[in-house]
Amino acid sequence: MLFKLSIKNMKKSFKDYAIYFLTLVLGVAIFYMFNSLDSQQAMLEVSQSTRDMIRLMIDLLGMISVFIAIILGFLIVYANNFLVNRRKREFGIYMTLGMGRRQISAIILLETILVGILSLVVGIFVGVFASQFMSILVAKLFEADMTEFTFVFSKDACIKTCIYFAVMYMAVIIFNTLTISRYKLINLLTAIRKNEKVKIKNPVISILIFLISAGILGYAYWIVTGGVYELGTADELLKPILMGIVGTIGVFWSLSGFILRIIQSSKKVYLKGTNMFVLRQLNNKINTNIVSMSIICLMLFMTISVLSSSLSIKSALDSQLKELTPVDVNLYKTAYLPESYVNSYNGKTVYYTEVQREDSRKPVSYTLKTNGYDMNSLKDIVEIPIYAIPEWTLKHSFGDYYETVKSQFSMITYDTPESIIKISDYNKIASLYGEEQYTLKDDEYIVLCDFEQMTSLRNEAMKGNSNIEINGKTYHSKYAECQNGFVFMSSSNMNAGIILVPDSFELKDEWTEQYFLAANYNVETDEEKEELDKVLSEENDNILFDNLENKGIELLGTTKISLTEASKGLATIIIFISIYLGIIFLIASSAILALKQLTESSDNKQRYTILRKIGCDEKMINQALFRQIFIFFMLPLILAIIHSIFGIKFILSMLAVLASPDELLPSVIATAVIIGAIYGVYFLATYLGSKNIIKEEE
Amino acid sequence: MSNVLEVKNIEKYYGNKSNLTKAIAGISFNVEKGEFVGIMGASGSGKTTLLNCISTIDRVTSGKIIINNQDITKLKGNKLNKFRREELGFIFQDFNLLDTLTAYENIALALTIQKVNSHEIDKKVKEIAEKLEISEILNKYPYQISGGQKQRVASARAIITNPKIVLADEPTGALDSKSARQLLETFENLNKKLGATILMVTHDAFTASYADRIIFIKDGKVFNELVKGEDTRKQFFEKIIEVQTLLGGDLNDVI
Numbered sequence: 001m002l003f004k005l006s007i008k009n010m011k012k013s014f015k016d017y018a019i020y021f022l023t024l025v026l027g028v029a030i031f032y033m034f035n036s037l038d039s040q041q042a043m044l045e046v047s048q049s050t051r052d053m054i055r056l057m058i059d060l061l062g063m064i065s066v067f068i069a070i071i072l073g074f075l076i077v078y079a080n081n082f083l084v085n086r087r088k089r090e091f092g093i094y095m096t097l098g099m100g101r102r103q104i105s106a107i108i109l110l111e112t113i114l115v116g117i118l119s120l121v122v123g124i125f126v127g128v129f130a131s132q133f134m135s136i137l138v139a140k141l142f143e144a145d146m147t148e149f150t151f152v153f154s155k156d157a158c159i160k161t162c163i164y165f166a167v168m169y170m171a172v173i174i175f176n177t178l179t180i181s182r183y184k185l186i187n188l189l190t191a192i193r194k195n196e197k198v199k200i201k202n203p204v205i206s207i208l209i210f211l212i213s214a215g216i217l218g219y220a221y222w223i224v225t226g227g228v229y230e231l232g233t234a235d236e237l238l239k240p241i242l243m244g245i246v247g248t249i250g251v252f253w254s255l256s257g258f259i260l261r262i263i264q265s266s267k268k269v270y271l272k273g274t275n276m277f278v279l280r281q282l283n284n285k286i287n288t289n290i291v292s293m294s295i296i297c298l299m300l301f302m303t304i305s306v307l308s309s310s311l312s313i314k315s316a317l318d319s320q321l322k323e324l325t326p327v328d329v330n331l332y333k334t335a336y337l338p339e340s341y342v343n344s345y346n347g348k349t350v351y352y353t354e355v356q357r358e359d360s361r362k363p364v365s366y367t368l369k370t371n372g373y374d375m376n377s378l379k380d381i382v383e384i385p386i387y388a389i390p391e392w393t394l395k396h397s398f399g400d401y402y403e404t405v406k407s408q409f410s411m412i413t414y415d416t417p418e419s420i421i422k423i424s425d426y427n428k429i430a431s432l433y434g435e436e437q438y439t440l441k442d443d444e445y446i447v448l449c450d451f452e453q454m455t456s457l458r459n460e461a462m463k464g465n466s467n468i469e470i471n472g473k474t475y476h477s478k479y480a481e482c483q484n485g486f487v488f489m490s491s492s493n494m495n496a497g498i499i500l501v502p503d504s505f506e507l508k509d510e511w512t513e514q515y516f517l518a519a520n521y522n523v524e525t526d527e528e529k530e531e532l533d534k535v536l537s538e539e540n541d542n543i544l545f546d547n548l549e550n551k552g553i554e555l556l557g558t559t560k561i562s563l564t565e566a567s568k569g570l571a572t573i574i575i576f577i578s579i580y581l582g583i584i585f586l587i588a589s590s591a592i593l594a595l596k597q598l599t600e601s602s603d604n605k606q607r608y609t610i611l612r613k614i615g616c617d618e619k620m621i622n623q624a625l626f627r628q629i630f631i632f633f634m635l636p637l638i639l640a641i642i643h644s645i646f647g648i649k650f651i652l653s654m655l656a657v658l659a660s661p662d663e664l665l666p667s668v669i670a671t672a673v674i675i676g677a678i679y680g681v682y683f684l685a686t687y688l689g690s691k692n693i694i695k696e697e698e
Numbered sequence: 699m700s701n702v703l704e705v706k707n708i709e710k711y712y713g714n715k716s717n718l719t720k721a722i723a724g725i726s727f728n729v730e731k732g733e734f735v736g737i738m739g740a741s742g743s744g745k746t747t748l749l750n751c752i753s754t755i756d757r758v759t760s761g762k763i764i765i766n767n768q769d770i771t772k773l774k775g776n777k778l779n780k781f782r783r784e785e786l787g788f789i790f791q792d793f794n795l796l797d798t799l800t801a802y803e804n805i806a807l808a809l810t811i812q813k814v815n816s817h818e819i820d821k822k823v824k825e826i827a828e829k830l831e832i833s834e835i836l837n838k839y840p841y842q843i844s845g846g847q848k849q850r851v852a853s854a855r856a857i858i859t860n861p862k863i864v865l866a867d868e869p870t871g872a873l874d875s876k877s878a879r880q881l882l883e884t885f886e887n888l889n890k891k892l893g894a895t896i897l898m899v900t901h902d903a904f905t906a907s908y909a910d911r912i913i914f915i916k917d918g919k920v921f922n923e924l925v926k927g928e929d930t931r932k933q934f935f936e937k938i939i940e941v942q943t944l945l946g947g948d949l950n951d952v953i
Binding site for chain 1: 755776779780782783784786788790794795796797798799803806807808809810811813816817819820855
């Protein structure tokens with residue numbers, strides 16, 4: 001009997017369930033898609049190091065999934081609560097007929113389970129199909145071979161999705177039971193009659209608040225764009241963020257009053273058709289939903305800026321990488337190993353063998369030759385020693401500025417000796433890398449640095465006095481600032497400082513800290529390069545690595561190919577996580593907006609009935625309803641778009657990327673499509689749902 | 699004088715063949731221009747159905763309703779809406795004012811949906827407000843004003859479009875006696891000074907006594923008709939009570 005009632009209820013209130021169901025299905029589908037990434041075909045076709053990157057990404061996505069599950073959980077409870085509230089009267093009638101609370105709970109339990117199962121089935125079905133498309137995206141990002149297409153279904157992801165959503169539905173059931181146990185019959189039966197008081201705001205104050213909020217937002221925008229170079233630390237970013245939040249709330253607090261005032265001043269517009277009615281409806285709706293409108297706006301803002309900047313970040317990383325990996329391979333090892341040293345972690349003394357110490361006094365090429373590496377596979381070889389003098393530490397470089405820096409950044413180890421390279425050695429590297437070469441007088445030095453924070457600290461220190469006293473001689477910096485450059489390849493600007501000294505600078509051999517080698521592979525095609533890369537990166541079945549391991553020699557290195565793959569992986573992780581979060585935020589905000597609109601449906605219904613009674617025809621009424629919902633949906637979106645314009649600019653400037661409009665355009669279009677689709681579906685569902693509600697017979 | 703409303707032998711049935719309810723079983727009457735007609739009857743007598751049929755909210759099963767030489771039973775869709783918008787004015791028991799709009803806007807809405815010029819709207823609203831003595835409350839919201847004031851705002855909304863006939867359904871039903879009296883005086887005012895034709899449905903004898911003529915309905919038929927003529931309102935009221943006693947519905951009619 002109860003089961004029958006549940007089924008009937010669902011059929012009857014199918015249109016009410018539409019938004020709830022849509023949210024569940026989308027949630028399930030997205031959840032499945034992102035948790036099934038590892039078993040997707042594209043993943044099977046990529047190289048080892050890329051796969052490691054994917055592992056990392058999947059672990060990260062797994063963690064984020066927990067966070068997402070919490071968001072979805074709240075959303076589902078909220079949406080469900082809306083449904084239960086809408087049916088208060090129905091439950092009241094059941095109770096007058098003698099049905100107990102337990103039985104009503106049972107009805108809702110059954111309904112929740114039915115909807116839950118149905119949404120899981122549909123959601124996973126949608127998810128499975130959508131993930132095939134995502135597979136193509138993955139393949140494109142990782143440049144995997146996708147010539148053979150197979151349909152993939154991930155059992156693990158499916159089970160995981162079911163478990164997570166089962167937990168969420170449990171929360172819904174508990175919440176429902178609690179809600180129902182608190183109901184009083186009289187409130188249930190009269191629930192619909194509750195009339196909200198119309199909140200009225202002083203129009204002058206509204207205009208004032210609006211202008212102030214707009215001013216606050218404008219200032220916040222300026223901080224993150226025009227004044228971005230004055231932003232020193234992350235703490236200072238808190239200010240524009242807080243201002244953005246306050247400004248957004250302020251705008252929504254005053255917006256409707258402001259618009260109303262503006263339009264009222266033009267009687268021609270205001271006193272035309274149903275304009276007056278629509279405006280007042282909106283005014284009322286926005287005024288009662290200031291906080292949720294603001295939250296929705298901010299969520300949309302995050303979605304838009306994250307989605308559209310993530311793709312630009314990828315292209316930015318790509319171009320940066322090109323600059324930072326001018327050669328195929330960098331190899332280096334520690335020079336002049338001592339007989340023994342004390343491990344600072346466990347206090348044990350570590351001894352080096354004679355073989356190890358012997359090798360450490362020779363350059364990298366010696367190690368390669370003596371351990372079975374074919375030197376013919378390399379060309380353009382440049383080898384240099386890098387020195388470290390005990391008395392020239394970072395602390396020395398900072399000079400008088402040291403105390404100030406230390407009080408701000410206590411984490412930096414200031415006792416580390418600086419890396420020192422002779423100018424003639426560096427010029428060899430620079431010529432290979434295609435970088436600028438330098439000349440130095442006998443009492444000059446140059447600091448080479450491209451790690452931004454460190455650069456600014458060093459520059460600040462050099463402003464005061466760049467004189468350094470070493471070996472009884474005084475040296476000063478040739479330039480007033482650090483020069484941009486690097487020796488070690490990496491995927492981002494990470495050179496914290498290398499000091500170039502004149503060749504006359506006295507450097508003893510035992511001060512050599514590292515031997516460094518840079519070279520290109522002696523082959524032309526990418527495939528051949530990849531083969532050679534394996535010799536230096538893959539540790540299996542490798543004569544070089546076997547020999548080195550036997551002797552206990554540690555040879556370090558980076559190759560262009562491994563850096564590229566890592567960077568590509570990083571970009572992909574960023575893209576996936578941002579799409580995942582972005583879409584969930586988008587679903588959450590659209591669903592809340594839709595439910596907000598539908599919640600006040602009974603009030604709306606009354607009002608639209610009055611309109612009908614005084615002679616409005618259906619066309620006018622539908623038009624009024626459409627406009628009302630459209631504007632209600634558009635307002636947070638428009639403000640979010642304005643926010644995003646500055647947000648994206650800020651993100652790009654933070655990453656020191658000059659993204660041209662051409663680079664930004666595809667991601668902006670992709671974002672617009674995603675938002676348009678999801679937001680559009682919710683808008684349509686809301687409009688149809690509302691239309692249905694106001695159409696209902698008295 | 700010409701007839702604004704002609705009701706010609708209308709019938710309205712509910713239900714199906716096996717269980718037929720005759721809500722209206724052949725009613726005919728006329729309302730002349732400038733008349734104030736009351737329709738009285740007990741609950742279930744068919745008076746609300748009659749009003750719904752005249753106001754085009756409901757459809758008759760047979761018969762004709764002619765308003766201003768137009769048979770409204772033949773109208774459909776948008777023409778019907780247009781007709782309702784332009785030729786009829788409504789006053790409801792529960793006011794039906796929009797709670798989000800001010801009194802001014804509630805009145806103006808009736809004109810804006812007719813796409814009347816905005817300058818004219820402003821002028822007309824102020825004019826009618828003065829006549830109904832609601833100028834002071836024009837910028838207030840429905841919840842800020844009393845029931846009587848609300849109903850006067852509703853009356854202003856009904857009359858501002860210059861309708862051929864104003865249909866009032868239990869207009870005093872939700873008002874206390876003082877407000878009710880004020881409202882009825884307003885109606886009298888509308889009728890006598892502005893020449894509005896009013897058709898009012900009520901079960902209350904006192905309310906009815908403000909009308910010029912009363913049509914009594916019982917079981918879906920016209921039972922009796924009373925004309926005020928030269929009587930004072932008190933005399934007319936007593937006559938109404940007499941007919942009501944005859945109808946036998948008065949005691950049962952207490953809500």
